[in-house]
Amino acid sequence: MSDSVKVERRGAVLEVTLDRPKANAIDAPTSREMGDVFAAFRDDPELRVAILTGGGDKFFCPGWDLKAAAAGEGPDEYYGVGGFGGLQELPNLNKPVIAAVNGIAFGGGFELMISADIIIAADHAMFALPEIRSGTLADAATIKLPRRIPHHVAMEMLFTGRRFDAAEAKQWGVVNEVVPAADLMTVARAKADLLASGPPLVYAAIKEVVRETSHLPVQEAFDLVTKSKLPTVKTLYSSEDQKEGAIAFAEKRDPVWKGR
Incomplete structure (x- = not known):
């Protein structure tokens, strides 16, 4: 630089x-x-x-x-x-x-x-x-x-x-x-x-959801998210990190986020 x-x-x-x-x-x-x-x-x-x-x-x-x-x-x-x-x-x-x-x-x-x-x-x-x-x-x-x-x-x-x-x-x-x-x-x-130290795939989903739904009526925004029409949301819900979050909670330990 x-x-x-x-x-x-x-x-x-x-x-x-x-x-x-x-x-x-x-x-x-x-x-x-x-x-x-x-x-x-x-x-x-x-x-x-x-x-x-x-x-x-x-x-x-x-x-x-x-x-x-x-x-x-x-x-x-x-x-x-x-x-x-x-x-x-x-x-x-x-x-x-x-x-x-x-x-x-x-x-x-x-x-x-x-x-x-x-x-x-x-x-x-x-x-x-x-x-x-x-x-x-x-x-x-x-x-x-x-x-x-x-x-x-x-x-x-x-x-x-x-x-x-x-x-x-x-x-x-x-x-x-x-x-x-x-x-x-x-x-x-x-x-x-x-x-x-947090979950990068969730951060990505948050930013895309905010960016892509700010101009939409609430129901249209919900449809985008709940039907996984946004790439980051789709990636999150099929990720290792999504499973890791649930397993770590059940095992009462801190999750290990891998970003995949």
């Missing part, structure tokens, strides 16, 4: 650090590299969980690199297999991703953050969707945020672009947990280790 995207394997956990001083802004080459990193994570059977964080203690990511924009990079640039930041549009990413937000997450950085499954924020982190002030659309946030927090709160954030702190982010459910900055990676790693 380049100096801008640092990758470390820790057992079944992949740690990805966006490190582009001074602010960890993302240009097109960096976005493409991040997409390649997360696609490789998706396809590696030995890896079960990823953590995404930023280098330094001030910025997680402020979004698009405006210096690159000034040099001619446009919004229609190819940002890679996963879309901007490598996560937002990556197909079939059926493994848990944790965002460890170490500072400012504005604009595209905020959208990158909410592409994760679990978000842990340092207590000094700040958030905003300032695109409104430059006359552009925070497209991913406009799609996702009103579905995740109260509609009127999301609309106000999108309309005003105002900043809000980690405590308010926790209040509205934008982040799962707020911790002292010094504890951020310790907490994120503990959460990742917990998930890495």
Whole structure:
């Protein structure tokens, strides 16, 4: 990997650090590299969980690199297999991703953050969707945020672009947990280790079910799941892990998950 995207394997956990001083802004080459990193994570059977964080203690990511924009990079640039930041549009990413937000997450950085499954924020982190002030659309946030927090709160954030702190982010459910900055990676790693010890086929099924049924009426969603029409659900219900879960419960022991 380049100096801008640092990758470390820790057992079944992949740690990805966006490190582009001074602010960890993302240009097109960096976005493409991040997409390649997360696609490789998706396809590696030995890896079960990823953590995404930023280098330094001030910025997680402020979004698009405006210096690159000034040099001619446009919004229609190819940002890679996963879309901007490598996560937002990556197909079939059926493994848990944790965002460890170490500072400012504005604009595209905020959208990158909410592409994760679990978000842990340092207590000094700040958030905003300032695109409104430059006359552009925070497209991913406009799609996702009103579905995740109260509609009127999301609309106000999108309309005003105002900043809000980690405590308010926790209040509205934008982040799962707020911790002292010094504890951020310790907490994120503990959460990742917990998930890495769990059943990967169930995680895959959870992510596909959520992704494929969010727009459906409840009964149609149930039909997809109960009739095993989704590939991950079909795989789970015919797997060794499914049998292992039942046997381990009967034998009063911890299951040994093999991911098959």
